[in-house]
Amino acid sequence: MQIGPIALENRLFVAPMAGVTDRPFRTLCRALGAGYAVSEMVTSRKDLWKTLKTSRRADHTGEPGPISVQIAGTDAAMMAEAAHYNIDRGAQIIDINMGCPAKKVCNKWAGSALMRDEPLALAIVQAVVAAAAPHGVPVTLKMRTGWSEDHRNAVKLARDFEAAGIQMLTVHGRTREQGYKGAAEYDTIAAVKAAVRVPVVANGDITSPEKARDVLAATGADAVMIGRAAQGRPWIFREIAHFLDHGTHRAPPRVAEVRRLLLDHLQEHYALYGEFSGVRTARKHIGWYVRDLPGGEAFRSQMNGIEDCALQLRAVGDYFDVLAATTQRMPAGNAAAAGAQGEEEDEEAASAAH
Template identity: 50%
Template sequence: MSIIADDLGSTFQGRDLHIGPIRLNGRAFLAPMSGVTDLGMRRMALRFGASLVVSEMVAADQYARGDAANRLKAEGAGIDLHVVQIAGCDPYAMAEAAFLAQDMGAAMIDINMGCPAKKVTNGYAGSHLMRDLGLALALIRATVRAARVPVTLKMRLGWDEGSMNAAELGKIAESEGIAMLTVHGRTRRQFYAGKADWAAIRAVKQAVAIPVVANGDCASVADAVSMLAQSGADAVMIGRSAIGRPWFVGDVAHYLAQGSARAQPAPAARKEAAVEHYETLLEIFGPSQGLRHARKHLAAYADWSDVPDRMKLRRRLVSSECPNAVKSALRELFERPQAEEAA
């Protein structure tokens, strides 16, 4: 069954989406999420058809100085179209980070001007920059001039309801050479409370000629369709709803391309992806840190499972200190539905 409105379907029909010279194969992206979009999750999202994935936010100054944790966040091994998101308040550090990221294989650089976390905004970075468009301009200019690859920008609607200046920042960014804008449909003051205002994103789309991506509260294919219809955007970016189901971004990309839903990935394919994701985290972080980092993902895989005793399995997943025990419990989340379907 198709739920794409005729006018939305005809808008995208036969149209490729380009970010600068880069052609994308779809219109559903995995959002950058601190502590979440690790290398393993990005690989899994791509495997199941995500059109684009973006690294966790990287602190530009620390990354440029060689900080190991930020270098790990920017890792892109096994990702063909690698995007690194950088954040900062110093133009020189942003330029240095852009140089380094592209030298390390990034095909695109994304500038974060949307993070609402106090530790970021108190450092005059992230969504704080929507209160200082002069500094925002300097950071954009430095990054674009340093980069040999397309530079994109992620932001919010504004700092608060009294300063909804995303369209103004979007015009500044476009004039400086930014190739794409992503807009989260909340202000910084909202953090993640309330409902994302997809219709408010339309003001940005109407202000610029470059692609605009709508972000915030996309939890279903129907949400994605409504986001595009209300915002007029060219693509959707999916964040929290992809945790525990990295295949969901690909589900949306398929629907937007084909106008019909695809079959849910087989339990065996989901099990393989979840186990590989976990093993990747152990490999890149080491057994102890990898196990701790993985718990948010393991809990989410359980939350999306349909096995009757998923809560029991969830407790095993987040409390076990033994990697083999974790993998055994993780397999159970997907093997039982498979057995029921085979019967």
């Protein structure tokens, strides 16, 4: 599969999730079988580019390519400038956010709210494509099926976006009104796939190898994008890849392997965020890993009282050492993903509107 001239390793993608898919997490998912990962959304507000949050999001040091950066905003010229800014910092693909349902984003008419203003949505696409084209950088876009049950316009917009130069479309199978409630539907994604020639990616409720297979079959999509199900279970990508290739389930990872993966992830996390923020922002990742493990709830509570990276790292190592003494492998299935959080409302991305 390709995005414009860029070849991808496979058709299993990591979804952009604010507060989750930072560089350490994206790199981990890529190492565990994901063929492509999109960054957290970066604001188009120039006055916020020098903030610590945006500088971290625009840091791709050591990240395997292709590097894809998602941008968010409501002003076409500013979105074009944001594309230039991120291309200068290593972005090889620019992704436009028209899928985020967070109120703080949509209340500013950014994210999926743009689907209510089709002329503005198209103007943004045209501006970003024009900005990226001289650099040879393809532009992709993520959207929902529509704003509401009565306003499903993904097919029409998909045609318009393709005509404007978008080179891949990702569709989450819910409206903005739904948020993350109810079940994702895939008929609209299938209709989008039938309406355009560019690659189409299916997103929403893909939590198991069987679900990935079924969604690919039902939609005809070129790839699947996984978000919440990868939280605390980043090896889901290699599990799906194995199932799609062989029709059998790969054994769950050994506890000892997960211990090593998590400890390495935490050290990369601390290096990016520093001591004060690192120990705090790591708590959610640790919580997702241990959520449905023996003593996991008590351990999560213990984590909230640790404010030192070294102590946190040691506590995690000790927890998994105890677990490995009684359990050789992690539990099969996706129980840990069931309670994972979706895209977090992001103050900085929400401020992208003007």
